[in-house]
Amino acid sequence: MTEPKDLFQQPAKPPAAAPDREESIDPAGGDRPRTLAATERVAKYFPVESTWFGRKGRFVRAVDGVSLRVRRGETMGLVGESGCGKSTLGRLMLRLVDPTFGRVVYDGKDITHHSQRELRPLRRRMQIIFQDPYSSLNPRMTVREIVGEAIRVHRLAKTRADEETRIVDLLEHVGMRGDAMDRYPHEFSGGQRQRIGIARALAVEPEFIVCDEPISALDVSIQAQIVNLLVELQERLGLAYLFVSHDLKVVEHVSHRVAVMYLGKIVEQAPSETIYRQPRHPYTRALLAAVPQPDPERKRVRLVLEGDVPSPIDPPSGCAFHPRCPRAVKGTCDREVPRLEDAPQARGATGAGSHRVACWNPYVD
């Protein structure tokens, strides 16, 4: 379960300690109940290329020194392309993956080194909705068993009738008919399976849900239903979400704040409306420009990024984005890693400090 100790020595060095401008997440640091789930310079390196003689010391730096916090009742959007580490970060926050460095904090408690047993009471409070509705549901269980399992494990229903009512309720919440109860996952479309997965997560009445690409598999009209459902549940139950997605349009819609990840690091973070109106990082800007707009009259913005995301095993030197970056400065961007710092402010802007960017040459307009 836990990483062998030598892992802590093998990678060259822990990520540089970026100055953290946000408040401390330690309970000792004062009364700050707003942050529910957080990481502090957390990293996850997966070893690759093991040989007969042990590890050769090469690592996929899936998450590389990320500090992120999710406040109670808020949606934190986490955007990036496949392989950027966004899903791993979500799993780190839930301690489904053990960090290589850094800390994981939940509700003021450092849970970085909690054992599985110590984590168990927390499991009811934090849930995850998975991306792939095909592999995340047990094909041999009926919907009743899938949704009911968590209710039973956590003893949330007193009687069988009570349990049944809850399951029907949950299914109706996610837009499914009650008669789905005694059917098996393979009898449903991908979209309906995802609804079952959501019902399962909601069954234990959690306060924090990592939504890992929850709507990618759904049809457009169904996506809107699920998004509304998630928003509604948040308002009613005060849920906090880490909304992991590559779909910028939906992330913008549901999120209060948004963080953009690239190769294991957060490159920009801001309140939702700020990041979309005044993106400062060239990568954020390219991502936004790449989203096709449902307006045939709109002139296409030709800002097509070239090349693929580089391998997280050998990330480029300096800023990991520099080989694809239209604004890269030779001698700086290819040598030094930029830190996540306050973004240049637009004139008249308020809320300094809430918009942060990791770039040597950010857009200023």
Place this chain on the structure above:
Amino acid sequence: MPDEAPLLRVRDLVTSFRTDSGTLRAVDQVSFEVPRATTVALVGESGSGKTVTALSILRLVSSPPGRIESGSVELEGRDLLQLPERDMRAVRGNQVSMIFQEPMTSLNPVYTAGWQIMEAVRLHQRKSRAQARARAVELLRLVGIPEPETNVDAYPHQLSGGQRQRVMIAMALACEPKLLLADEPTTALDVTIQAQILELLRDLQQRLSMSILLITHDLGVVAENARHVVVMYAGRVVESAPAKDLFARPMHPYTRGLLESIPRPEARAAGPVRRLKTIEGMVPDMRALPPGCRFADRCALRIDKCADEEPPLAPIEAAPERRSRCWRASEVSP
């Protein structure tokens, strides 16, 4: 004017599948046209019949359980549904090819990218191995694979998702088809890679003056790539219109609902998160379709007539290129 004739004309196509609980028509009386060197988008949700339509054009519907029951698929005036299988094989890949959503499962993992392209080339053209290999390298260069001389020997797993889709496109283009059926070609890809692939398809279309039938559920992709849009719902075409008209003024409640359910960044105001507009309910069960309009029970404009009588796909007055399958088409976008 022979040049004005569309490249592809699908008429009253019906494709059905036998299931344990009866026969269902996945594609039900579908008609549309694809002009030369133009992109037409086929839009719809899963189960609407868009993929089966494409497979029917190529006669690739597996039978049983599938069966093309009636209708015609005319490519340059020749009905593909009437061709003997041998002639049909010459059409596939040569004149019409198809690319799929998932490039990892559509490429054979045990053969190199180059081998698979060479196979496509040699199946349809009399070429030596060396010539076919040269053609494969040329095609990989055309679709923007870096170092094509080296990557021609790469196995699919050594390529990224975007590169695999480029290889798929290279295979599809091996014989310079007149028509490319692109079934969700970018759905499995990241947005920046999606932008690259769509750019590539637009570029190739211009260079090879090829027609594309773009099957997608992403209306953003439609808006940026298609000249004409055909919207499908539950096996039926419900609306057909030039892209700019369709987005400006949808004339079927389903189309309008789809457009309204997209989050619009420019409309996002600071403050609380708003609700998206949704289309309530679900797609009807294809095995038990209502007698009237198939969208009726989700429709806000429903009148009594809708439940009893299905509207025809009727031309819109004053807009000869548009069609809508709605009794109240003119009231959809006031």
